[in-house]
Amino acid sequence: MKILVAITGASGVEYGLNFLRRLGELGVEHECVVSKAAERIIEVECEAKAPECYREHEMDAPFASGSSALDAMVVIPCSMKTLAAIAGGYSGNLITRSADVMLKERRKLVLVPRETPLSVVHLRNMLTLAEMGAVILPAMPGFYHRPRSLQDMLDFIAGKVLDVLGINHNLYRRWGE
Numbered sequence: 001m002k003i004l005v006a007i008t009g010a011s012g013v014e015y016g017l018n019f020l021r022r023l024g025e026l027g028v029e030h031e032c033v034v035s036k037a038a039e040r041i042i043e044v045e046c047e048a049k050a051p052e053c054y055r056e057h058e059m060d061a062p063f064a065s066g067s068s069a070l071d072a073m074v075v076i077p078c079s080m081k082t083l084a085a086i087a088g089g090y091s092g093n094l095i096t097r098s099a100d101v102m103l104k105e106r107r108k109l110v111l112v113p114r115e116t117p118l119s120v121v122h123l124r125n126m127l128t129l130a131e132m133g134a135v136i137l138p139a140m141p142g143f144y145h146r147p148r149s150l151q152d153m154l155d156f157i158a159g160k161v162l163d164v165l166g167i168n169h170n171l172y173r174r175w176g177e
Contacts, residue, residue: 001071001167002029004063006095007053009037010077012114013045015139018154019076019161020051028167031063031070033094037079056093064097072108072165073098076157077139080115080122086134087125103132110164112157114139135164145173 003023007016016038023030032053034042039050054061062068075082075095082095086109091097102109111134115122126136137160141153152172159171 001165002031002069003165004070004073004098005030005032006035006073006075006078006082006098007032007038007042007050008035008075008077008079008082008095009041010079010114011041011045012077012139013038013041014150014154015112015114015157016076017042017046017048017051018151019074019158022155022158022162022169022171026162026167026169031061033058033061033098035079035082035093035095054094056095058094059097061094061098064094064101066101066105068101070098070102070107072110073102074110074112074161074165075099076110076112076161077114078111080113080125083111083113083122083129084125086111087128087132099134103134106133108165109134110137110161111135112137112139112161137161137164144175147172 085096086099091100155171
């Protein structure tokens, strides 16, 4: 399986950075793209530089085409701006174009919004995308696995995304274990 991971300009960029780390540890082939806003938020929230990835203006990246060999795309975190653009079919950058490719090619698209509270517009956009076949997986950590650290909470969300993609992992204790 080959996955494209997009990190957009929503608070919670650590979800995306952690997901990239976990994919690497699991040996899952992946590419990544980071929005300009995400670059800034990584500096602010993580006091770090953005990882070596494609940038949103690089529209000539291989995965901007339906002929690419990607199996799935995960936008983590997914800003409401990006979510609205994808819902409206606006392919103005590499992230939204790649998401459009996933939808038109009927491939797996997982969006991890991290926004609260949600407006009616946000909810309508999510419903529109779900009706198109996207998986909406909000960054809402559960507590049944009894997290003891921020890493436990980050891994819970990474694990839920991996579950949707059908990738085995041991990132959190499942209900009843």
